[in-house]
Amino acid sequence: MNRDYELIEVSLKDHIGLIELNRPKVLNALNRQMVSEVLAAMEELDRDKQIKVIVLAGKGRAFAAGADIDEMLDADAISLETLNQFTDWDRLAWIKKPIIGAIHGFALGGAFELALCCDMLFAAENAEFGFPEVNLGIMPGAGGTQRLTKLVGKAKAMEWVMSGKRITAKEALRYGVINSTFSEEVLMEETMKFAATIANQAPLAVRLIKESILKAVDYPLYEGMQYERKNFYLLFASEDQKEGMRAFKEKRRPEFKGR
Known part of the structure; x- marks a missing residue:
């Protein structure tokens, strides 16, 4: 990594970039600096050709307790509009590589919103x-x-939003908010194990799969199908497609290069 961060920790393991929220004394309450650092780290990892997957987690007792109320206590509508603080949040949606969140303790308010920016969630x-x-x-x-x-x-x-109620991991799993649950002791191990599985896949295919699935959320079916089809065709211009099919025919593991 090319820079130091004050409120997060970033580490690299093989082809996985791990971002950990690191304000444990305040339960990782999200202030604007932390969100900015998370975005900067994700954009840096997104540009790093050695990194295939990004994992987001929190240090200490919880993923995060939500937004830092001290920053908002004296805010007014005009100052918030002028600050335009949610621009950083919008840019999180531009990250091309898969983002996997690992949630322990709780993810409340802004922390739940940050978790929902991930492509997959383990809890x-x-x-x-x-x-x-x-x-x-x-x-x-x-x-x-x-x-x-x-x-x-x-x-x-x-x-859920009108009541402000707490949602258990079991209920979140039942409604498709998260992918899987594990005991807290093995959560990070299982998350990193799954991240390694994705990191071993063809990077261009993973990138275009993410794009296509995200389009499915917003596009009508026909438009989504057209988008998927263009990405399907595009992958046939890649070396990885040739390598993947050749390896299948030769009954060996493919060596994907991301090009």
């Missing part, structure tokens, strides 16, 4: 999620009402 069995903003007289502002509704549907999103 500890005792983890909890939630949007408690309504208890403060506000609402999610970094995509929470939108991403959650697309995942669980209108009725459940209304229930």
Whole structure:
């Protein structure tokens, strides 16, 4: 990595880039600097040709407790509009490589929104999620009402966001918010093991699969099918496609190069 960070830790393991939120004394409460650092690290890892997968986790007792209230206590509508702080959040959606979140303890408010920016989520069995903003007289502002509704549907999103209730990992799994649950002791081990599986796949194929699935969330079926088809054709211009099919015919493991 080309820079040091104050509020996160970034480490590289084989072809995996691990970003860990690191304000454990305040349960990793998200302030603007931390979000900016997460974005900068993700963009740097996205440019690094050696990195195939990004993993996002939190150090200490929890993934994160939510937004830092001290930053918002005296804010007003005009100052927030002028600050335009959610631009960084928007840019998280531009990351091309797969992002896997590992959630332990809890992910509340802005932390839940950050988790929902990941492409896949693994959670500890005792983890909890939630949007408690309504208890403060506000609402999610970094995509929470939108991403959650697309995942669980209108009725459940209304229930969870309006009540501010805590959502157990079991319930989050049942409604498709997360992929899998593990005991907290093996959460990171299992997350990194799955990340390694994805890192061994053809990088260009993984990149275009991510693009296509994200388009499926927003596009009507026909337009999504056309987008998928173009990406399917595009992969036949890659060396990895030739290598993958040749290796299959020769009954050996392919050696993908990402080109």
